[in-house]
Amino acid sequence: MRVRVVLSGRNYAAAQSLPSELDLPEGCSLDEALRVVSGMLPPGQGLPDSCLLAVSGTHLGSVRKHRTCGLKEGDELVLIAPVAGG
Amino acid sequence: MAPHGLSPEELTRYARQIGPGVLSSEGQVRLKRSTALVSRTGGMGGPAAMALVMAGVGRVIIAHGGTLISPDLNRQTLGSELILGRARAPHFAEALRAMNRFVTVEAVDHEPTDEEASQLAAEADIVLSCAPTFEERLRLNAAACQAGVPLVDAAQWGMTGTLVVVEPGLTACLRCLYPEKPPFEEMFPVVGAISSAIGALAALEAIKILSGTGNSLAGRLWMIDGYNCRSSMITLQRDPDCSCCGALARGPS
Numbered sequence: 001m002r003v004r005v006v007l008s009g010r011n012y013a014a015a016q017s018l019p020s021e022l023d024l025p026e027g028c029s030l031d032e033a034l035r036v037v038s039g040m041l042p043p044g045q046g047l048p049d050s051c052l053l054a055v056s057g058t059h060l061g062s063v064r065k066h067r068t069c070g071l072k073e074g075d076e077l078v079l080i081a082p083v084a085g086g
Numbered sequence: 087m088a089p090h091g092l093s094p095e096e097l098t099r100y101a102r103q104i105g106p107g108v109l110s111s112e113g114q115v116r117l118k119r120s121t122a123l124v125s126r127t128g129g130m131g132g133p134a135a136m137a138l139v140m141a142g143v144g145r146v147i148i149a150h151g152g153t154l155i156s157p158d159l160n161r162q163t164l165g166s167e168l169i170l171g172r173a174r175a176p177h178f179a180e181a182l183r184a185m186n187r188f189v190t191v192e193a194v195d196h197e198p199t200d201e202e203a204s205q206l207a208a209e210a211d212i213v214l215s216c217a218p219t220f221e222e223r224l225r226l227n228a229a230a231c232q233a234g235v236p237l238v239d240a241a242q243w244g245m246t247g248t249l250v251v252v253e254p255g256l257t258a259c260l261r262c263l264y265p266e267k268p269p270f271e272e273m274f275p276v277v278g279a280i281s282s283a284i285g286a287l288a289a290l291e292a293i294k295i296l297s298g299t300g301n302s303l304a305g306r307l308w309m310i311d312g313y314n315c316r317s318s319m320i321t322l323q324r325d326p327d328c329s330c331c332g333a334l335a336r337g338p339s
Contacts, residue, residue: 013244
């Protein structure tokens with residue numbers, strides 16, 4: 001199944017090499033998808049624990065602590081590394 | 087003075103924003119009677135404060151410490167080369183006052199402490215968090231929650247930004263999202279255009295809430311990625327055990 005991936009926030013530039021869609025096994029869980037995404041990021045540019053997670057518009061928590069769920073075809077996985085700037 | 091509380095001069099000033107699709111006369115009067123706190127007033131807060139003043143929010147309190155330095159001028163629209171090396175707050179306030187004689191602008195020349203933030207939020211009808219550190223943003227969040235007033239939180243990085251609107255007791259607050267303070271990078275990268283964009287949108291949310299117009303962003307995070315020309319809207323979940331808003335009156339999350 002194909003799942004869209006949006007990675008934004010701090011160090012978004014490092015994520016430009018990521019594809020906009022991932023091919024994942026049917027029934028893939030959120031945690032499995034996170035492992036796939038983390039493995040594709042450059043060394044030292046991993047997802048921070050405080051990175052916000054959302055699936056198809058629903059906030060699930062952070063990388064460190066989140067509700068788990070199964071992903072389905074067409075879902076959008078959004079990862080927002082917290083930013084602050086004034 | 088017209089029965090609805092706007093002078094002929096004010097009606098002329100706000101003529102472009104009163105009518106179908108924008109504000110009602112009653113909404114404009116609500117703005118006039120409102121107080122907004124904006125801290126800080128740099129890259130995002132400056133444009134936010136400008137938009138609030140131009141729209142006629144009756145009282146705008148700005149808070150920003152320190153002196154203006156050259157790197158500020160890639161984004162701090164209230165600054166100019168004429169005030170490099172000078173204290174930001176009084177000059178920013180002067181610039182804002184010159185935009186609209188019908189509003190009151192007050193300046194705090196430092197970042198508010200916990201106590202000061204609570205006091206200022208208690209005087210305000212809305213708080214705009216446009217600060218560069220998570221410490222300050224969470225402080226303003228706590229103050230808004232304590233005062234029971236909406237918080238509009240703006241953040242930026244590079245060519246991206248986020249906006250969150252908190253309705254204390256009803257929606258997730260910033261502490262729900264960040265139970266632990268994330269790391270902060272002082273020399274964050276930013277292009278001024280995204281600062282102005284995010285700041286202006288923060289002001290638009292405040293204007294809608296204060297005037298009772300449109301549909302607010304309450305309970306959602308809006309991620310705007312100017313680098314890739316895309317945006318995402320996320321419905322936020324309250325943390326029932328949140329150390330900041332967990333004890334506030336329950337409502338739909």
